[in-house]
Amino acid sequence: MTARTFAQALVVFRKELKDWSRDRRSIISAVIGTLFGPLFIAFMFNTMASRQRQVEEVKIPIVGIEYAPALVDWLRQQSGVEIVEGPADPAEAVRTRAEDVVVVIPKDFVKKFNASKPAVVRLVADSSSQTTRPKLQRVRGILQRYNAEIGSLRLMARGVSPVVANPLGVEDVEVSSSQQRAAQILSFIPLFIMMAAFMGAMQIATDSTAGERERGSLEALLVNPAPRAAIATGKWLAGTATSMGSVLISGGLLLVIFQSIPLQDLGFRFRLGTPHLLGTLATVLPLCTFIVAVQMYMATFAKSFKEAQSYLSLLMIVQMLPGFLATMYPVTSKSWMYFVPWVGQQVMLTDVLGGKPPTVWMFLVSAFLIVALAAVAVRGTTGLLQREKIIFGR
Amino acid sequence: MIAVENLHKRFGDVHAVDGVSFTAPDGKVTGLLGPNGAGKTTTLRMLYTLMRPDEGRIVVDEVDAVADPEGARKRLGVLPDQSGLYPRLTAREHIHYFGELQGISGRDLATRTADLLKMLDMTDIADRRSAGYSHGERTKTALARAIVHNPGNVLLDEPTNGLDVMSTRAVRDIIRRLKAEGHTVLFSSHVMQEVSALCDTIVVIARGKIVASGTPDDLRSLTGHQNLEDAFVALTGLEVVER
DSSP states (O other), X not given: OOHHHHHHHHHHHHHHHHHHHTOXXXXXXXXXXXXXXXXXXXXXXXXXXXXXXXXXXXXXXXXXXXXXXXXXHHHHHSTTEEEEEOOSSHHHHHHTTSOSEEEEOOTTHHHHHHTTXXXXXXXXXXXXXXXXXXXXXXHHHHHHHHHHHHHHHHHHHTTOOGGGGOSOOOOOOOOOHHHHHHHHHHHHXXXXXXXXXXXXXXXXXXXXXXXXXXXXXXXXXXXXXXXXXXXXXXXXXXXXXXXXXXXXXXXXXXXXXXXXXXXXXXXXXXXXXXXXXXXXXHHHHHHXXXXXXXXXXXXXXXXXXXXXXXXXXXXXXXXHHHHHHHHHSOOXXXXXXXXXXXXXXXXXXXXXXXXXXXXXXXXXXXXXXXXXXXXXXXXXXXXXXXXXXHHHOO | OEEEEEEEEEETTEEEEEEEEEEEOTTXXXXXXXXXXXXXXXXXXXXXXXXXXXXEEEEETTEETTTOHXXXXXXXXXXXXOOOOOTTSBHHHHHHHHHHHTTOOHHHHHHHHHXXXXXXXXXXXXXXXXXXXXXXXXXXXXXXXXXXXXXXXXXXXXXXTTOOHHHHHHHHHHHHHHHHTTOEEEEEESOHHHHHHHOSEEEEEETTEEEXXXXXXXXXXXXXXXXXXXXXXXXXXXXXXXX
């Protein structure tokens, strides 16, 4: 490419960016594509955190506090437990979701308790409600602990070892669900970053090709003594710029979110920091060049903006496939995968986020391969712009 | 100067342009006249190099347009059949964009743009986005960006089609002015009055072939009709008339 051709490509580049920045539709779609991932992840973590807090810090409304002072005192001493006076009509309060769980202590509690008979404590709850279940479990667990403690004391008072009363020792082995959910959220990150790259590119890729055909401005543009390569390259550079911009903003926001969430408090062992972000950018930014080039190539076949968008939504599904498959069937990365364009980037992203980034050479080689492929696609678009069917076909 | 020799273009079985030859000299206005579908637009598209002729030669100021399309495009200012604008750019930005693609920049471009805006009487819309332009304003903008590089040869495909009286006048003025400055002007039209009012030479084309060419007077005497419109009907409706 000569200096003059490149100068002309820059003219096209500047015009396309200016045109793009004035299009409300393009700005909106870029903003959605960029912010969706970070917002989604922030929302997920926020929900998890608040659930966790809800379970740990439990407020127990009790009806009939005065009937079982010893029990209530014991409950008050448990960490994270707050005792409040229960509502007058517990069943109604639960039904209207004013309370999740209400503990009702009957009048004859002390009498039965002192007679060593089972003293009834009622748990009023609606277990069909999703949010109630963890809380109900927590309250029941606390009461069972009290049950076991008093039971042991009674047995010891009668000279029997409490162990006798426990023929089974049931142990819970927690295969942490929240840890799993965290891993799932992490596996979404590549998808979201790819989406930012894709949506950030889409407007220029369609508007500068199919849009140009639809408006009938392509013919006039091509009459200029600029080589087709300059025009295709300029448009491609403009799309690459918006795509990369989207990825940078999206990635930066993700970093901010991960650093502002107290992950340790949520019981997660991983951290997401600047090295992860840099690795992600080093993987995805070269990929942007390819995404834009392919989108432009496909959109050039379309006679209208709408037609182009339907092609690109198909492309979007195809491009998300490896990411989806990876979340469903986590495969161990094999070395050949790194050299398959597109798949290689997905594998590298997984490695980067998993804390095992590939070597610098790997980054360089895969970036080189993907940019070379992008150049091939741009060349394809240049070829399309020579075709009379494309220039005049409306 | 534009010289065309034995131009052919086929689309499948249709022989859209069938052996067209003519010359459009410097400082003259040449009209390509013919009914719809006669091959005017196809001929022009080959002249401005976006379409490749199956056969024939096109020379633009000594440059072979088939062998060196880019070289030919440098010498051409074109108002194509489709000259859509970018709705989010202003008239001034349209002119700048094409000027920069032609390699003009800085002060030269600013002066040239101001001149064009004044010449086409469009200073009041210069900095408004083209989305709300009238048909006349769109045509003027397309014309201005087409001749921003002051090309020696100007090709206009039905430039006054659908314009109101004032805009038609503005376009005619431009054509006369370009002629006075020594440019080659070639434009197509299917409107007799348009052509007779402006042209030094008329090339009549029908069914892909040239059926007659000459000054308006030549055409009148050729057909024996005093009225040019009758001459046009006689020419395009008949078999090829011997010249």
